[in-house]
Amino acid sequence: MFGSSILEVAIGVIFVYLLLSLICTAINEAIASLLQKRGKNLFEGIKNLLNDPTFTGLAQQLYNHGLISSISQHAVDPNKPTRKPSYMSPENFSLALLDILGIRGVIAARYGDLLAQAEKADDAYETARQAAAAMPGNSQLAQAAELARQAQAQARAALETIADKAKAAYEAALQAANQADGNTELAAAATDAKMKADQINATLKMLDARRAAIASAKNPREAALLLNAGATLREALEFGRTIAAQYPDPLGNIQEGLKRLPEGNTKESLLVLVDKTRREVKAIEHQAEAFRKNLEGWFNDAMNRVGGWYKRWTQQVLFGLAIIVVVASNADTVMLIQRLSQDNALRASLVAAAQDAVKSQPSPKSAESASPGAIPAGESEDTRIQFVLEKARNLQLPVGWSGNPTDPGYFQPPRLSLEFASWALYKLFGLAISIFAVSLGAPFWFDTLSKFVNVRSAGTPPGETKKSAPQPT
Incomplete structure (x- = not known):
């Protein structure tokens, strides 16, 4: 049976992924705003659309x-x-x-x-x-x-x-x-x-x-x-x-x-829309309005492709940011699992924060889910940063590098030894998992966290031997 401790460890790890993803998303939004990436991307898309x-x-x-x-x-x-x-x-x-x-x-x-x-x-x-x-x-x-x-x-x-x-x-x-x-x-x-x-x-x-x-x-x-x-x-x-x-x-x-x-795709496309409008609407006085609606559909289809350009750029930036944030914070997945498995108080605090986040915070819409021109930008980076700080303020997150050899986050100085090679292999493996996970983005981990929290809420709480059947509303 699905043990509650295993589920809580998973919730804690996912919550850490969510926090780090939100940080990366917020930094990405700041970069995009500084570079005017959305406006420039839309600009290039319009130039391409209109030849x-x-x-x-x-x-x-x-x-x-x-x-x-x-x-x-x-x-x-x-x-x-x-x-x-x-x-x-x-x-x-x-x-x-x-x-x-x-x-x-x-x-x-x-x-x-x-x-x-x-x-x-x-x-x-x-x-x-x-x-x-x-x-x-x-x-x-x-x-x-x-x-x-x-x-x-x-x-x-x-x-x-x-x-x-x-x-x-x-x-x-x-x-x-x-x-x-x-x-x-x-x-x-x-x-x-x-x-x-x-x-x-x-x-x-x-x-x-x-x-x-x-x-x-x-x-x-x-x-x-x-x-x-x-x-x-x-x-x-x-x-x-x-x-x-x-x-x-x-x-x-x-x-x-x-x-x-000028000859090109724009001229051809618009003439096709004119012919389409004439076939759909016979009354001359209504054709201009019908043509306008066809123009909107043409624009939306094009902006879906433009949104794909922006999404690919965002994914690349998020992956680079994930490398920096994960390595800087030592968010090693293997270490996270070990610490959460051994520290009941830490695990309980992360689970409580995760439950509160699911209840109070709407699903964040990050930059990678925004399509310039067709879909407005999601929540501002300031709101997301505030959310990250609020949830992490009173938590002792199981991340960070340490100079204490007895600490799980201890950074071993490089040396030629089997012990260091083994430590480096496990560390790189754990960091690689975290980098890939964080690069998936905050919306993915928020949805995943919501599902895990709902599964836990529907199961038998610790200390109880039986979950009563749900009562009809």
Whole structure:
């Protein structure tokens, strides 16, 4: 039969594992916070999802959108670097991306080709400029960079010319409509002229936002450049929102914008989601909302993979921390079992603390169980540290190194002898077991401890010969 002393020894060992795991988890959380690991991991995941490795395209526009930039620390302070959010809700992601794609559709309807040409000219100039900067003495590269710069200027000048004409046409139409008050045809002409002016202005601002994004990508520590890119994007979105709202087929407008995206997985995936939405929802007025929900599902699936990246990193860090903490504390599993088997008072104190921990402390959610972007971070490291200290404060934990030869935690000085070799072998074996156990994480050991404590509570307490049958509630 399962002896109560054996069960109590197991509970005591597991409780020590839990305490050490909580310490490692708390240190890991501090490291992750210091390195901004969650935010950086989410950032890389978004860039990968939106096919924007240089952070000058769709991902950059998403992070500069008001729904996302508003949750970034120091986003409006040009004197401090922006701290990217460690969590992004699927709803905010889908709404921001839907807004951006809708404006791109507005632009694509009339000036998509011109904008694409201007963006290609920007990319060509940036490539030529970098090549010339790498070889400053090469006159051919310098000449190629100058030609690319001129082509870039011409592409923008073509858009500016259209913008000037659209502005003049709108002013003339507005003046005519004001002079003939009540003339519906002139009023409609003025409205149409304003729409065309807003479209070309949105196109110019979108181009300016991309150029600002390129400048920000070259100098990521310059907060002012990132703020400028965000402000320019917001101006472009403001011009386009009114026009996008007037389209009878919002999903069709978005689809036109998607066709102008760079070739890659993002474009293909989003076009597939558009087709999926059209098959699922026939009513045009409900398709945009259905597409938004499909975007959320797409985002959640991607963030599950991103959470896997973070979990693998966390497991590696926890394993390294487990080595340090276990060796520093001499949490040798073999020694723990021996001490708890021989010391009834120590075993009873650990069992009592374990029972109290199971009753009062909710299951901690450590960093390895958190998925950046899809799941919020678990409890703060401060709460976990406080829990560790509270439970260990009045306990004499059976860990630690000692200089007393009669103490089980005695550290034998290295020497060439069979006795030392035997001691070192057993010590390494016990420490290796503890390192592996602690690296499993606090949630695993809390769940395991809860099961063992429940088994003990359901069994026959020490001193009793029979456990009465449970009474019905």
